[in-house]
Amino acid sequence: MNRCLVTGAAGFVGSHLCEALLARGHEVVGVDAFIPYYPRAVKEQNLAGLLTHPHFTFHDTDLRVAELVPIVTKCDTVFHLAAMPGLMKSWTDFQLYETCNISGTQRLLEAARVVKIKQFIHISTSSVYGREATQGEDAPLQPVSPYGVTKLAAENLCRAYEANFNLPITILRYFSVYGPRQRPDMGYHKLINNLLRGGTFTVFGDGEQTRSNTYVGDAVAATILAFEKRAVTLGQVFNIGGGEIVSLNRVIAMLEEITGRKAPLEREPARPGDQRHTAANVEKARRVLGFNPTTRLAEGLRAQVEWQRAQA
Ligand SMILES: NC(=O)c1ccc[n+]([C@@H]2O[C@H](COP(=O)([O-])OP(=O)(O)OC[C@H]3O[C@@H](n4cnc5c(N)ncnc54)[C@H](O)[C@@H]3O)[C@@H](O)[C@H]2O)c1
Numbered sequence: 001m002n003r004c005l006v007t008g009a010a011g012f013v014g015s016h017l018c019e020a021l022l023a024r025g026h027e028v029v030g031v032d033a034f035i036p037y038y039p040r041a042v043k044e045q046n047l048a049g050l051l052t053h054p055h056f057t058f059h060d061t062d063l064r065v066a067e068l069v070p071i072v073t074k075c076d077t078v079f080h081l082a083a084m085p086g087l088m089k090s091w092t093d094f095q096l097y098e099t100c101n102i103s104g105t106q107r108l109l110e111a112a113r114v115v116k117i118k119q120f121i122h123i124s125t126s127s128v129y130g131r132e133a134t135q136g137e138d139a140p141l142q143p144v145s146p147y148g149v150t151k152l153a154a155e156n157l158c159r160a161y162e163a164n165f166n167l168p169i170t171i172l173r174y175f176s177v178y179g180p181r182q183r184p185d186m187g188y189h190k191l192i193n194n195l196l197r198g199g200t201f202t203v204f205g206d207g208e209q210t211r212s213n214t215y216v217g218d219a220v221a222a223t224i225l226a227f228e229k230r231a232v233t234l235g236q237v238f239n240i241g242g243g244e245i246v247s248l249n250r251v252i253a254m255l256e257e258i259t260g261r262k263a264p265l266e267r268e269p270a271r272p273g274d275q276r277h278t279a280a281n282v283e284k285a286r287r288v289l290g291f292n293p294t295t296r297l298a299e300g301l302r303a304q305v306e307w308q309r310a311q312a
Pocket residue numbers: 007008009010011012013014031032033034035036037043061062063064080081082083084085099100104123124125126151173174175176177178183
């Protein structure tokens with residue numbers, strides 16, 4: 001049994017990761033500051049099942065200001081998911097991205113260094129690549145949004161702590177995650193909401209932009225593989241993406257079929273910082289981690305629709 005610290009534990013992916021670690025018999029310490037990017041009530045709901053688990057403890061703590069050593073000290077592994085996600089707000093509220101994604105990460109790395117943890121798994125994003133994210137992990141890193149810039153800075157901080165203090169780092173770059181508990185600001189969540197409850201969905205660009213859709217259960221499975229195969233993952237960076245790459249227009253058609261409703265659409269020009277094509281090259285994750293995303297897009301979208309249908 002390991003003692004795992006999960007930052008961003010009340011978030012979309014973090015809450016699923018906590019549940020999966022507990023199910024495997026680990027102790028989990030969750031940290032989240034309920035940053036009001038989307039409502040606290042949604043995050044409290046994500047956490048609800050965890051709070052009653054005997055091997056879960058939770059700290060309502062902000063990585064930017066709290067004393068972190070006492071929290072990290074009892075943990076052997078850190079899963080760092082806490083961040084300000086989403087591209088658009090990063091143009092207008094850069095300070096929030098800068099402080100949460102860069103300063104928060106630096107303070108956590110410093111605590112991990114002091115405590116000498118066994119592994120620091122840093123969750124990054126395909127946005128570090130830039131407009132297109134279709135190649136392997138060695139592709140140039142040229143983010144085109146302030147969000148991507150802060151996430152790349154966080155990766156570089158991890159590298160600096162690794163180079164100078166031998167901090168045992170693994171970096172995972174997730175590609176467009178979807179599924180139950182998807183953040184309400186994300187496209188599929190909004191589209192499903194419009195289909196179920198009315199309202200017009202805005203398509204930015206021609207809708208032919210593609211995404212490497214990653215079911216949240218597959219992203220979590222990859223994250224746990226990176227932890228269980230620590231001996232071969234230290235110092236490494238992996239792309240983590242689902243197997244099905246489809247356009248937004250195709251996803252709209254699939255969701256219309258699943259819900260049996262037609263989405264009223266309006267079209268607007270692509271937004272600054274939007275990625276055009278992401279197609280996760282996960283060859284390295286397959287080879288080194290044995291990662292094999294298993295959830296078909298139709299199945300994963302159906303699960304997300306059912307989850308959103310059940311929301312009040
Ligand atoms: N969802 C995706 O499609 C996706 C894709 C690529 C990468 N990622 C990365 O995965 C991670 C999780 O993303 P998510 O979609 O679950 O987002 P989320 O917003 O649902 O979860 C992140 C959580 O971190 C918390 N947090 C932020 N700053 C904090 C701070 N200073 N102190 C403590 N807690 C703080 C927030 O309150 C939030 O609950 C992020 O690092 C994100 O960059 C997500």
